[in-house]
Amino acid sequence: MGETLLDDLPALLNGLGNSLLVSAIGITVSVVLGIALGAARNAGVPVLSQAIAVYVNVFRCTPLLVQIFMLYFALPEIGIRLSPFQTSWIALALWGAAYHTEIFRAGFKAVPPAEILAARALGMPARRTFLDVTLPLGLRATIPAATTMAIGQFRSSSFMVVVGYQELTYVANGLVSQTFRVFEIFGMAALMYFLTCTLIGAASRGFETWLRVPGTRTAR
Amino acid sequence: MNEAWIGPVVAHLGRGLLVTLWISLLSVVVATVVGIAVGSLATSPKPALRAVVRGYVTLFRGIPSLLILLCVFFALPQIGLATGPLTASVIGLGLWGSANIAEAARGALFSISPHQGEAARALGMSARATLRDVLLPQAARRFLPPYIGQLTVLIHASALTSVVGVSDILGSARQMIERLAYMGPDSHAILIYGMVLAVFFAICYPLTLLADYAERRLRV
Numbered sequence: 001m002g003e004t005l006l007d008d009l010p011a012l013l014n015g016l017g018n019s020l021l022v023s024a025i026g027i028t029v030s031v032v033l034g035i036a037l038g039a040a041r042n043a044g045v046p047v048l049s050q051a052i053a054v055y056v057n058v059f060r061c062t063p064l065l066v067q068i069f070m071l072y073f074a075l076p077e078i079g080i081r082l083s084p085f086q087t088s089w090i091a092l093a094l095w096g097a098a099y100h101t102e103i104f105r106a107g108f109k110a111v112p113p114a115e116i117l118a119a120r121a122l123g124m125p126a127r128r129t130f131l132d133v134t135l136p137l138g139l140r141a142t143i144p145a146a147t148t149m150a151i152g153q154f155r156s157s158s159f160m161v162v163v164g165y166q167e168l169t170y171v172a173n174g175l176v177s178q179t180f181r182v183f184e185i186f187g188m189a190a191l192m193y194f195l196t197c198t199l200i201g202a203a204s205r206g207f208e209t210w211l212r213v214p215g216t217r218t219a220r
Numbered sequence: 221m222n223e224a225w226i227g228p229v230v231a232h233l234g235r236g237l238l239v240t241l242w243i244s245l246l247s248v249v250v251a252t253v254v255g256i257a258v259g260s261l262a263t264s265p266k267p268a269l270r271a272v273v274r275g276y277v278t279l280f281r282g283i284p285s286l287l288i289l290l291c292v293f294f295a296l297p298q299i300g301l302a303t304g305p306l307t308a309s310v311i312g313l314g315l316w317g318s319a320n321i322a323e324a325a326r327g328a329l330f331s332i333s334p335h336q337g338e339a340a341r342a343l344g345m346s347a348r349a350t351l352r353d354v355l356l357p358q359a360a361r362r363f364l365p366p367y368i369g370q371l372t373v374l375i376h377a378s379a380l381t382s383v384v385g386v387s388d389i390l391g392s393a394r395q396m397i398e399r400l401a402y403m404g405p406d407s408h409a410i411l412i413y414g415m416v417l418a419v420f421f422a423i424c425y426p427l428t429l430l431a432d433y434a435e436r437r438l439r440v
Contacts, residue, residue: 057421057425057428058417058421060428061372061420061421061424061425061428062376062417062420062421062424063375063376063377063379063390063420064376065376065379065380065382065383065390066379066390066413066416066417066420067417069390069393069394069413069416070410070413070414070417073394073397073409073413074409074410074412074413074414075410076409077406077407077408077409077410078410155282155283155284155285156284157284158284158286158287159284159286159380161286161383162383169284169286169287169290172287172290173290176290176294180294180298182291182294182295182298183295183298186287186290186291186294186295189287190283190287190288190291193282193283193284193287194279194282194283197282198282
């Protein structure tokens with residue numbers, strides 16, 4: 001807590017670092033889960049597919065904030081005690097995976113059936129076809145949607161203020177209640193979120209262009 | 221087993237639910253009015269105005285909803301507007317939601333072929349009449365599915381108001397759990413937060429089904 005914004009900058013940057021840390025873990029876990037669950041949904045594995053649909057609907061149709069409360073304040077009742085850090089990345093991962101599952105399922109479904117038929121006709125087993133045809137083509141098509149979701153997860157890491165994890169919004173909120181310099185501090189935090197989101201978006205577009213297969217379109 | 225705790229908890233959650241619905245309704249109204257107005261300005265022939273719209277949408281969508289909410293909550297008293305947390309919440313959520321709705325409106329308007337507007341203008345229709353009678357009716361069909369999706373987002377976001385002290389359903393649940401924990405050995409946190417999740421699910425799941433239905437039904 002200092003006199004000017006410059007004195008508060010290290011604390012805010014530290015908060016941003018913590019936000020990025022839980023977001024990176026949460027996003028990675030949710031993308032991996034999303035690809036696996038999306039593939040299972042796309043393949044229509046009996047029972048598993050329906051169970052995944054229930055999971056997706058429950059997590060998409062309830063607020064992330066209530067999910068966080070459940071993880072942090074209710075689970076200790078049955079002996080599961082999560083630290084603020086664990087709660088933060090687990091909540092982002094479970095919530096995000098529900099959305100990523102749908103994104104990847106749609107991406108896999110959008111792969112032209114002719115590509116898959118051709119691979120199968122050439123004698124490729126179903127698993128190889130998925131790994132070598134559906135996955136590379138489907139994943140490319142999902143980059144924009146998955147990025148939008150990942151940016152949403154990063155922004156939602158601000159919700160972790162309620163469990164006391166030292167992320168950017170928690171730090172900014174603490175500084176504001178001590179100094180009452182609302183506009184400077186929240187403005188700076190907002191700028192940090194905004195720039196990070198913009199950077200992630202730009203990086204993703206670059207990645208997408210770099211990976212693009214000539215002659216294919218990206219679906220949004 | 222003593223079940224006497226259930227009655228007061230359900231009654232208190234019911235009162236909280238009314239607050240949640242009220243905040244959701246007000247912020248949806250604010251977000252819809254501002255969002256459609258801002259989104260329509262994106263079709264303006266003036267580049268400066270379009271840039272302002274672009275900036276508004278990009279800015280508010282790049283900042284976490286909770287940060288906007290906290291900022292409005294702390295900033296309003298500083299500029300001499302002593303409002304309660306409820307008003308601050310509605311303004312904050314309304315502003316944030318309006319950017320999302322503006323983006324949906326902008327996307328819908330731009331998805332209409334420019335020839336439609338040019339043809340109307342060539343027939344001598346005024347810019348206003350072109351927008352009202354040609355572009356908007358067509359754009360409305362494309363706008364509705366993402367708009368319904370935004371309603372669920374805003375209803376979820378209403379839970380954030382508990383962070384600034386509004387006794388919405390989540391805030392009420394928290395108060396009851398704290399009271400039960402104070403009075404006896406068991407706070408019933410899992411069951412109570414489970415009820416909150418169930419209520420949100422019961423509201424938002426039908427809305428997502430409606431959005432899917434609208435998307436299939438209103439395809440242009």
